[in-house]
Amino acid sequence: MNYYGVYHQDYAQRNISVCDAPCISKGRMMLCVYGASSEGTIIAMAAGQIRNRGALASRLGCRPGEEASKLVLRAYQKWGREYPEHIEGAVATCLMDAEADLLVLSRDRMGEQLVFYTCLQGRVAFADHPDTLLKNACAEPAMDADGLRELFGLGPARTPGRTPLRDIAMLEPGCALVAERGAVRIHRYFELMSAPHADDEKKTVETVRGLLEQAVEDVLPQHPAVMLSGGLDSTALTALLGRRQREVLSFSVDYPDNERDFRANAFRPEMDAPYVGEALRAFSTQHRTVTLDAQSLAAALGRAVSLRGFPGMADIDTSLLLFSREIARYARCVISGECGDEVFGGYPWFRGNAPLDGFPWSGSLELRESLLRKELRGELKLREYVRDVFEARRSMADPGLEYAPEERRLKTMQRLCFQYFMTNLQERAVRMCEGAGVRVLTPLCDDRLVQYAFNVPWEMKFMGGQEKGLFRAAVADLLPERLLRRTKSPYPKTCSPEYGRIVRAMALRLAEDREAPLLQIVDRARLRELAESDLDPAETPWFGQLMAGPQMLGYLWQVNRWMRERNVSIAL
Numbered sequence: 001m002n003y004y005g006v007y008h009q010d011y012a013q014r015n016i017s018v019c020d021a022p023c024i025s026k027g028r029m030m031l032c033v034y035g036a037s038s039e040g041t042i043i044a045m046a047a048g049q050i051r052n053r054g055a056l057a058s059r060l061g062c063r064p065g066e067e068a069s070k071l072v073l074r075a076y077q078k079w080g081r082e083y084p085e086h087i088e089g090a091v092a093t094c095l096m097d098a099e100a101d102l103l104v105l106s107r108d109r110m111g112e113q114l115v116f117y118t119c120l121q122g123r124v125a126f127a128d129h130p131d132t133l134l135k136n137a138c139a140e141p142a143m144d145a146d147g148l149r150e151l152f153g154l155g156p157a158r159t160p161g162r163t164p165l166r167d168i169a170m171l172e173p174g175c176a177l178v179a180e181r182g183a184v185r186i187h188r189y190f191e192l193m194s195a196p197h198a199d200d201e202k203k204t205v206e207t208v209r210g211l212l213e214q215a216v217e218d219v220l221p222q223h224p225a226v227m228l229s230g231g232l233d234s235t236a237l238t239a240l241l242g243r244r245q246r247e248v249l250s251f252s253v254d255y256p257d258n259e260r261d262f263r264a265n266a267f268r269p270e271m272d273a274p275y276v277g278e279a280l281r282a283f284s285t286q287h288r289t290v291t292l293d294a295q296s297l298a299a300a301l302g303r304a305v306s307l308r309g310f311p312g313m314a315d316i317d318t319s320l321l322l323f324s325r326e327i328a329r330y331a332r333c334v335i336s337g338e339c340g341d342e343v344f345g346g347y348p349w350f351r352g353n354a355p356l357d358g359f360p361w362s363g364s365l366e367l368r369e370s371l372l373r374k375e376l377r378g379e380l381k382l383r384e385y386v387r388d389v390f391e392a393r394r395s396m397a398d399p400g401l402e403y404a405p406e407e408r409r410l411k412t413m414q415r416l417c418f419q420y421f422m423t424n425l426q427e428r429a430v431r432m433c434e435g436a437g438v439r440v441l442t443p444l445c446d447d448r449l450v451q452y453a454f455n456v457p458w459e460m461k462f463m464g465g466q467e468k469g470l471f472r473a474a475v476a477d478l479l480p481e482r483l484l485r486r487t488k489s490p491y492p493k494t495c496s497p498e499y500g501r502i503v504r505a506m507a508l509r510l511a512e513d514r515e516a517p518l519l520q521i522v523d524r525a526r527l528r529e530l531a532e533s534d535l536d537p538a539e540t541p542w543f544g545q546l547m548a549g550p551q552m553l554g555y556l557w558q559v560n561r562w563m564r565e566r567n568v569s570i571a572l
């Protein structure tokens with residue numbers, strides 16, 4: 001079997017098929033990556049940060065400052081193909097052994113590193129970006145019926161392991177691909193384990209606080225700045241960072257005339273700016289507010305597609321990209337509060353007792369299906385596909401232990417949220433920040449913290465009768481009362497009517513483009529009708545809390561751009 005890996009191609013800056021990293025070749029193996037290690041018939045790589053680097057070096061008899069890729073090589077020599085179980089942190093690894101005809105490719109426990117692969121015609125090829133596999137002719141840009149179903153039924157989320165492209169898969173978090181002498185299998189070396197929770201409230205709060213402090217301590221050597229929205233997660237992380245760094249550099253994002261344009265709703269009850277101001281008075285950070293206009297948000301939609309390699313969250317992506325570009329002028333790493341709502345139960349679908357009968361973030365399936373050309377609706381059967389995917393994943397997400405019905409529902413919902421919702425947001429954070437030249441750090445998805453919090457009973461997670469009550473209790477001494485009790489508010493998106501006008505015009509031009517690949521799938525008249533409508537967010541939900549009417553049109557524009565740039569064909 002042939003093995004080929006390209007990791008850290010400079011896709012953020014280049015549009016060519018030549019990898020910018022040095023290549024090592026041994027027999028039928030080739031690895032193109034910076035910082036690889038080679039010994040005899042073995043090649044090893046590590047992309048990211050090994051959290052337990054010191055302890056691992058000691059166990060392997062290596063010097064404390066040993067290169068990460070050398071540690072992977074030594075770990076393989078000691079533990080064989082099970083070595084990923086011993087490596088912690090946001091790191092992807094690869095081990096190629098020509099003599100054994102073996103490839104081991106691993107993704108980190110929580111999915112902070114991105115790994116795509118294809119297995120075709122006796123070759124396993126992998127990369128950290130899907131476009132790399134296309135540019136190097138490792139896979140065809142073809143989309144089958146299931147790819148269309150993923151793109152329009154679930155997108156921008158995806159079923160774990162899948163992409164819209166027929167030949168390209170994504171390695172799931174906590175998994176390793178093992179290819180040996182012609183056989184390929186996926187081995188799950190880490191997953192969240194259900195277990196009884198024995199700690200009382202006091203001990204639970206103390207443990208969560210200790211794990212939070214450890215997660216922040218682990219990123220200190222990278223001298224990070226922090227994204228500060230005035231929300232609970234980012235403000236708590238700012239406070240914890242401020243206790244450890246002499247000076248903290250913080251950034252927030254805003255939009256022109258946001259005070260005039262903002263309309264409160266159930267998802268976004270308040271503006272961020274007053275809370276950012278209160279946080280600054282409390283912590284005295286060196287702060288910069290980045291203001292983004294509607295024209296810039298729309299103009300960057302194509303760039304966001306290139307960075308992700310797939311259609312994404314429209315201006316929710318581009319705002320983070322432009323925000324990160326400003327951060328990059330001052331810092332190389334930045335802390336984000338991403339994943340706190342998944343871990344501690346901040347989203348609306350964790351509240352109330354609605355039955356678990358579908359993905360609550362998927363928006364209107366009727367709307368999604370109505371977009372399709374008439375002949376495709378019957379063939380794709382979006383609602384049936386989403387229902388079947390949901391039922392299959394719900395059974396896999398069952399916590400297994402004996403729980404009361406409501407506890408079981410919430411634990412199952414949390415697993416699904418990790419698999420579908422959080423992974424999309426992580427991909428967004430990594431790609432947009434990386435494309436701007438900034439490394440994003442997410443202490444709230446530290447696997448030790450996530451594993452512990454996962455088994456805390458939901459009644460305790462909602463301590464004090466408020467969402468994320470456990471998290472609030474764990475950071476109660478760090479924050480002013482008003483910040484500590486702030487109601488959940490998502491990432492700040494633009495409320496500008498100008499942005500809506502811009503994407504409407506883009507969608508109308510798309511509807512008139514007879515060469516638009518999107519119109520092989522989407523009904524032209526329906527697209528025009530939606531672009532000319534009021535796009536009331538309450539009537540046109542697309543995904544999550546932030547993607548409403550304008551973002552739906554932005555997403556469709558991104559699908560067309562993605563298909564056109566990659567010459568994606570439809571193979572039904």
